[in-house]
Amino acid sequence: MADHASPRVVIIGAGIGGLIAGIHLRRKLGRFDNFTIYERSTDIGGTWHSNTYPGCASDVATHWYSLSTDLNPNWATSHVSQPDLLAYWKSLAKKYNLYSNLVCGTNVVSAEWDDDQQIYKVTVQDVKSKETREDFANIVISATGIFSTPRYPEVMGMENFKGAQFHSFEWDHDIDYHDKRVAVIGNACSAAQFMSSITDDPTTSVVNFCRSPQWIYVPPSSTRISDFQRWMFAHIPFALRLYRWWVYLQNDLFYVGYLGAHETGLVKQKITKDLTKQMTALAPQKYHDTIIPDFPVGCKRIVFGASYLKALHRPNMEINYDGIQEISEDGIVTKKGIKMSFDVIIYATGFDMMNYPLAIRGRNNISMKEYYNQKGGPQAYYGTMLPEFPNLYILCGPNSTGHGSVIFTEETQMDWAMQLITPVLNKQVSLFEPTEAATEKYNQMLQTRLERSIWAAACNSWYRPTPQGKIHTNYPGPSAEFWWNMRQPVWRDFKIIGGDRWMNRRRIRRVATNAFRMVIFFAVPVLLWNGLPGSFNKGDLISYGQSLLVEVSDYLKYLKECY
Ligand SMILES: Cc1cc2nc3c(=O)[nH]c(=O)nc-3n(C[C@H](O)[C@H](O)[C@H](O)COP(=O)(O)OP(=O)(O)OC[C@H]3O[C@@H](n4cnc5c(N)ncnc54)[C@H](O)[C@@H]3O)c2cc1C
Numbered sequence: 193m194a195d196h197a198s199p200r201v202v203i204i205g206a207g208i209g210g211l212i213a214g215i216h217l218r219r220k221l222g223r224f225d226n227f228t229i230y231e232r233s234t235d236i237g238g239t240w241h242s243n244t245y246p247g248c249a250s251d252v253a254t255h256w257y258s259l260s261t262d263l264n265p266n267w268a269t270s271h272v273s274q275p276d277l278l279a280y281w282k283s284l285a286k287k288y289n290l291y292s293n294l295v296c297g298t299n300v301v302s303a304e305w306d307d308d309q310q311i312y313k314v315t316v317q318d319v320k321s322k323e324t325r326e327d328f329a330n331i332v333i334s335a336t337g338i339f340s341t342p343r344y345p346e347v348m349g350m351e352n353f354k355g356a357q358f359h360s361f362e363w364d365h366d367i368d369y370h371d372k373r374v375a376v377i378g379n380a381c382s383a384a385q386f387m388s389s390i391t392d393d394p395t396t397s398v399v400n401f402c403r404s405p406q407w408i409y410v411p412p413s414s415t416r417i418s419d420f421q422r423w424m425f426a427h428i429p430f431a432l433r434l435y436r437w438w439v440y441l442q443n444d445l446f447y448v449g450y451l452g453a454h455e456t457g458l459v460k461q462k463i464t465k466d467l468t469k470q471m472t473a474l475a476p477q478k479y480h481d482t483i484i485p486d487f488p489v490g491c492k493r494i495v496f497g498a499s500y501l502k503a504l505h506r507p508n509m510e511i512n513y514d515g516i517q518e519i520s521e522d523g524i525v526t527k528k529g530i531k532m533s534f535d536v537i538i539y540a541t542g543f544d545m546m547n548y549p550l551a552i553r554g555r556n557n558i559s560m561k562e563y564y565n566q567k568g569g570p571q572a573y574y575g576t577m578l579p580e581f582p583n584l585y586i587l588c589g590p591n592s593t594g595h596g597s598v599i600f601t602e603e604t605q606m607d608w609a610m611q612l613i614t615p616v617l618n619k620q621v622s623l624f625e626p627t628e629a630a631t632e633k634y635n636q637m638l639q640t641r642l643e644r645s646i647w648a649a650a651c652n653s654w655y656r657p658t659p660q661g662k663i664h665t666n667y668p669g670p671s672a673e674f675w676w677n678m679r680q681p682v683w684r685d686f687k688i689i690g691g692d693r694w695m696n697r698r699r700i701r702r703v704a705t706n707a708f709r710m711v712i713f714f715a716v717p718v719l720l721w722n723g724l725p726g727s728f729n730k731g732d733l734i735s736y737g738q739s740l741l742v743e744v745s746d747y748l749k750y751l752k753e754c755y
């Protein structure tokens with residue numbers, strides 16, 4: 193085991209989240225290098241490494257689904273495909289020299305908090321040799337993702353099937369679909385993306401087994417980004433930034449105008465009407481009765497499905513809502529008792545969102561799983577930390593995402609977390625952990641809002657894996673609100689150990705800064721009263737006034753925090 197005297201960080205997972213964590217450590221801590229990213233897979237990328245099915249791409253516009261510090265003016269389409277996204281993240285891993293801190297093919301099996309030494313004892317296992325070894329960390333960043341463990345349906349007889357069968361997450365590229373009979377189970381985002389490609393060959397016959405319908409959206413414009421736009425993004429200052437904020441704004445306005453709006457809102461009625469019209473116009477007549485959902489748009493993830501709706505017109509594709517009774521040696525028996533023969537079964541049945549993939553134990557030996565069970569489902573402090581789990585940060589943790597770009601969520605979380613991680617790595621504080629009371633209060637607020645949200649309507653969705661259970665993935669407001677709330681930790685919500693001097697210095701610094709701000713605040717009216725200095729113009733004055741308002745609100749918050 194390494195020397196405990198040098199503070200150390202272990203990051204679990206090398207998907208986008210793990211890479212964002214590594215990039216934050218590199219960018220914000222300069223020479224700090226005592227961290228390891230463990231990845232159980234053979235390479236980095238997580239979602240974008242594993243999902244290689246044909247047609248796999250982002251459904252959030254890529255200029256928004258990119259790292260804020262490393263925008264790419266050269267994206268050729270608005271929604272980039274999996275190979276391009278993977279290449280982008282690999283180039284960032286190289287740029288930030290993360291490969292030297294990366295250990296692939298290694299599963300983190302457990303992490304247990306040792307209260308005497310104030311470290312996590314981390315056990316890792318080589319995926320191939322199964323050999324285990326111990327590591328330690330003062331800080332653990334869990335970036336294990338929410339779509340990293342494929343979920344198979346619980347259908348009788350799956351093990352008896354003699355043909356090829358695999359999950360969309362682990363696409364089998366060796367299969368030749370020519371003249372094959374293929375069953376696809378599931379009709380959500382993943383299935384919708386690959387359906388067109390596997391029905392391209394007219395000799396392949398495909399039956400799509402659906403359990404419930406989806407709201408399918410076909411974006412109006414072409415997804416190509418023109419050469420001129422790309423030139424502007426590369427050469428005109430702020431053009432790309434502005435475009436990104438425009439894309440973001442549309443995303444958050446959809447939340448404000450639709451997802452977060454009242455049940456009977458006009459926007460809701462219009463969107464439902466428009467989508468119904470679009471789907472009936474684009475899908476074959478014979479499916480009109482079955483494919484339009486009876487739950488509200490947005491209750492589960494909206495499917496971007498232009499190619500899926502086109503594929504429905506092909507004579508070699510059909511959809512089937514009969515339900516699956518069992519899987520036999522050579523096919524599927526439906527609940528109507530009809531036996532259908534297949535050569536290949538593809539499970540596009542989503543991911544296991546309920547079970548955290550390793551055993552992390554905090555103070556008092558309580559595991560994350562036990563903590564979540566005690567709370568009736570996953571919950572966390574600002575989706576990122578848990579009481580009794582010191583110095584543990586969970587990227588894309590409970591109620592941190594759901595709509596919008598996961599990259600934005602994870603960057604926001606890491607910006608916040610770095611304010612807590614830095615003093616620990618500088619040996620100014622031993623540990624931070626949110627209090628139970630603050631975590632409960634925050635989650636009561638979340639759940640009250642979520643119960644009134646569209647995600648609480650009646651539909652099957654990974655937002656709420658059990659019908660009456662908690663909605664434990666989504667943040668109930670626009671992503672701007674999540675960001676706003678996480679600009680700065682609310683220090684009174686934390687148990688802080690070993691940081692008295694740091695806390696005192698921080699307080700003194702804040703008092704001095706705020707005193708300075710107040711002096712400026714009072715100086716402005718005096719200046720105005722006596723006439724403006726020549727160098728001041730109206731625009732300066734307005735932006736100065738705005739920043740002063742922010743300063744004053746910060747100061748008032750600070751006073752509230754102190755008393
Ligand atoms: C097909 C698909 C398309 C998507 N499209 C979008 C989109 O357009 N926009 C969007 O915002 N989101 C999208 N998502 C969600 C996507 O998962 C996230 O955007 C993002 O990639 C998550 O990154 P992550 O690093 O948090 O998790 P992941 O990408 O899941 O990475 C987690 C990593 O942790 C590793 N790991 C897990 N447990 C362990 C362990 N015990 N030890 C070691 N390693 C471990 C896994 O192997 C994996 O590599 C999509 C998801 C899928 C499946």
Ligand SMILES: NC(=O)c1ccc[n+]([C@@H]2O[C@H](COP(=O)([O-])OP(=O)(O)OC[C@H]3O[C@@H](n4cnc5c(N)ncnc54)[C@H](OP(=O)(O)O)[C@@H]3O)[C@@H](O)[C@H]2O)c1
Nearest residue numbers: 249250251345378379380381382403404493540541542652
């Ligand atoms: N960029 C993109 O466009 C994109 C692409 C893929 C994935 N994603 C992300 O990844 C998430 C997961 O997508 P996903 O499509 O892989 O999974 P998913 O959204 O969880 O959908 C799983 C599908 O399998 C069906 N299913 C599950 N169990 C079944 C059973 N026992 N019998 C029959 N059908 C069953 C579900 O039916 P029900 O609907 O009835 O539950 C649903 O159609 C998405 O929500 C999205 O966030 C995004």
